Amino acid sequence: MAPPEHRSDAQHVLQRVFGYDSFRGHQQEIVEHVIGGGDALVLMPTGGGKSLCYQVPALVRPGVGVVVSPLIALMQDQVDALNELGVRAGFLNSTQSSEQRRSTEQAFLAGELDLLYLAPERLSLDSTLELLDRGEVALFAIDEAHCVAQWGHDFRPDYLNLSVLHQRWPSVPRIALTATATPATRREIATRLELTEARHFVSDFDRPNIQYRIVPKSDPRKQLLSFLRTEHPGDAGIVYRLSRAEVERTAEFLVANGIEALPYHAGLDKEVRARHQARFLREDGLVMVATIAFGMGIDKPDVRFVAHLDLPKSVEGYYQETGRAGRDGLPSTAWMAYGLQDVVQQRKLIDLSEGDEAHRRTLSRHLDSMLALCETVECRRAQLLAYFGQEASGPCQNCDTCLSPPESWDGTIAAQKLLSTVVRLDRERNQRFGAGQVIDILRGKRTPKVEQFRHDSLSVFGVGADLSDAEWRGVVRQLLAQRLLSVEGDYGTLVLTEASAEVLRRENPRQVLLRTEPKRVASTPRT
Ligand code: ADP
Ligand code: ZN
Numbered sequence: 153m154a155p156p157e158h159r160s161d162a163q164h165v166l167q168r169v170f171g172y173d174s175f176r177g178h179q180q181e182i183v184e185h186v187i188g189g190g191d192a193l194v195l196m197p198t199g200g201g202k203s204l205c206y207q208v209p210a211l212v213r214p215g216v217g218v219v220v221s222p223l224i225a226l227m228q229d230q231v232d233a234l235n236e237l238g239v240r241a242g243f244l245n246s247t248q249s250s251e252q253r254r255s256t257e258q259a260f261l262a263g264e265l266d267l268l269y270l271a272p273e274r275l276s277l278d279s280t281l282e283l284l285d286r287g288e289v290a291l292f293a294i295d296e297a298h299c300v301a302q303w304g305h306d307f308r309p310d311y312l313n314l315s316v317l318h319q320r321w322p323s324v325p326r327i328a329l330t331a332t333a334t335p336a337t338r339r340e341i342a343t344r345l346e347l348t349e350a351r352h353f354v355s356d357f358d359r360p361n362i363q364y365r366i367v368p369k370s371d372p373r374k375q376l377l378s379f380l381r382t383e384h385p386g387d388a389g390i391v392y393r394l395s396r397a398e399v400e401r402t403a404e405f406l407v408a409n410g411i412e413a414l415p416y417h418a419g420l421d422k423e424v425r426a427r428h429q430a431r432f433l434r435e436d437g438l439v440m441v442a443t444i445a446f447g448m449g450i451d452k453p454d455v456r457f458v459a460h461l462d463l464p465k466s467v468e469g470y471y472q473e474t475g476r477a478g479r480d481g482l483p484s485t486a487w488m489a490y491g492l493q494d495v496v497q498q499r500k501l502i503d504l505s506e507g508d509e510a511h512r513r514t515l516s517r518h519l520d521s522m523l524a525l526c527e528t529v530e531c532r533r534a535q536l537l538a539y540f541g542q543e544a545s546g547p548c549q550n551c552d553t554c555l556s557p558p559e560s561w562d563g564t565i566a567a568q569k570l571l572s573t574v575v576r577l578d579r580e581r582n583q584r585f586g587a588g589q590v591i592d593i594l595r596g597k598r599t600p601k602v603e604q605f606r607h608d609s610l611s612v613f614g615v616g617a618d619l620s621d622a623e624w625r626g627v628v629r630q631l632l633a634q635r636l637l638s639v640e641g642d643y644g645t646l647v648l649t650e651a652s653a654e655v656l657r658r659e660n661p662r663q664v665l666l667r668t669e670p671k672r673v674a675s676t677p678r679t
Contacts, residue, residue, distance in 0.1 A: 496644030
């Protein structure tokens with residue numbers, strides 16, 4: 153590392169050590185605030201440049217910058233990259249031998265480190281706390297700070313212990329960083345980490361070069377193939393799937409159709425995962441088919457598309473995953489196919505999830521927001537930004553609803569027909585029926601199952617013959633998104649909500665506005 157007189161200011165470190173001309177966005181303000189000893193809560197989208205916000209102050213302030221990160225698998229790479237730049241960095245986590253740990257600890261105590269990366273569970277060990285007491289700490293950086301949010305999608309119990317930092321070292325500045333935080337999560341981070349005095353730095357979350365599109369799902373693999381062929385031939389991208397089996401199947405399908413694709417999920421050998429990740433980063437035009445196990449900390453600038461073939465669990469997850477596209481600022485696509493089955497599946501996962509009722513309610517709320525984004529008739533970007541507490545300047549003209557505004561229709565009567573069918577089926581206490589049966593009844597189809605339960609004798613039988621299957625599925629999805637209908641249990645049984653009554657009442661029923669199902673999936677070739 154450079155001698156002390158050359159470490160005197162942030163600008164200098166930025167240029168000499170990192171080789172960059174200038175700070176980006178809020179970086180300079182943040183760096184100066186932390187160098188001055190202030191606490192900070194930094195919200196910056198993925199790829200925004202969070203690392204420099206603590207790396208530069210760690211080099212300017214006397215002592216070692218201690219970085220708490222859950223990304224254990226990336227620590228070696230991060231430390232190697234810093235060492236390349238001449239920054240003295242080390243890490244402590246469970247993947248090391250005791251020998252390696254001891255040598256890092258000695259370097260820390262001897263003042264021979266600029267940055268020390270720690271896995272969060274290290275801080276629940278007294279030995280770690282005592283170690284930190286014996287050295288000099290320049291600052292604490294808490295990376296991926298949203299992991300402290302108890303009902304968030306990345307919750308790590310070890311993060312709850314991080315309030316110890318403030319209690320034990322009240323005068324050491326702390327900087328918490330995250331790419332994903334709604335105003336509620338932000339408040340939770342501030343409370344749980346005792347960052348009550350911290351200045352908040354909130355970046356612009358808009359990614360104008362990403363085009364957001366959400367289409368109804370029919371045959372997801374084929375839809376994906378046609379999307380790739382028409383819009384992204386030869387481009388690098390990520391395809392997210394919910395299950396490992398679907399990851400494998402989808403990757404095989406793409407390969408069989410002449411597209412270079414690799415699978416990635418937590419069930420694969422560590423070496424295979426590392427190899428696939430390395431190939432994706434290094435080679436051009438590879439498609440990574442993955443579960444959400446893939447992506448955190450991945451820095452590949454030219455990912456041209458992110459495709460979701462299954463519904464993400466939350467808007468935060470969706471934003472983070474789609475945010476991996478277009479870090480180089482060039483036009484990119486966030487494309488998703490979703491259908492009724494996704495809603496049924498996600499509800500089932502929520503029902504089966506561990507944790508108490510409050511936890512399940514939070515998961516439900518996350519899903520509801522995701523559904524609302526899928527079914528909106530307004531600008532998707534505006535809705536996405538609003539979710540993060542940011543106001544858009546108007547319709548973006550770079551999302552599907554802006555580019556081809558969906559038509560809407562008065563679906564009050566259709567909703568009443570559907571909800572009254574659900575009411576009638578609900579009277580058959582022992583039998584529960586999913587959307588398929590409800591739609592068959594509405595359309596007046598005498599299927600074996602309809603005849604078995606004598607549903608052709610219901611007064612609602614055939615009252616919905618004016619709409620197609622696809623249109624009825626659209627009605628169901630949108631009623632779910634508007635919380636006028638809910639789904640539960642293994643078979644995706646449709647059930648009423650409290651608000652359903654407002655639609656069903658005789659006098660002055662609540663109006664239901666629905667978006668018209670697109671006839672065909674529009675695909676606008678990139679120019
Ligand atoms: P994040 O952690 O927010 O996802 P990183 O800290 O990994 O983002 O930074 C993303 C990329 O941007 C990295 O390649 C980094 O070197 C680069 N970067 C960050 N700040 C600057 C800057 N001021 N000038 C140029 N490049 C920068
Ligand atoms: Zn828009």
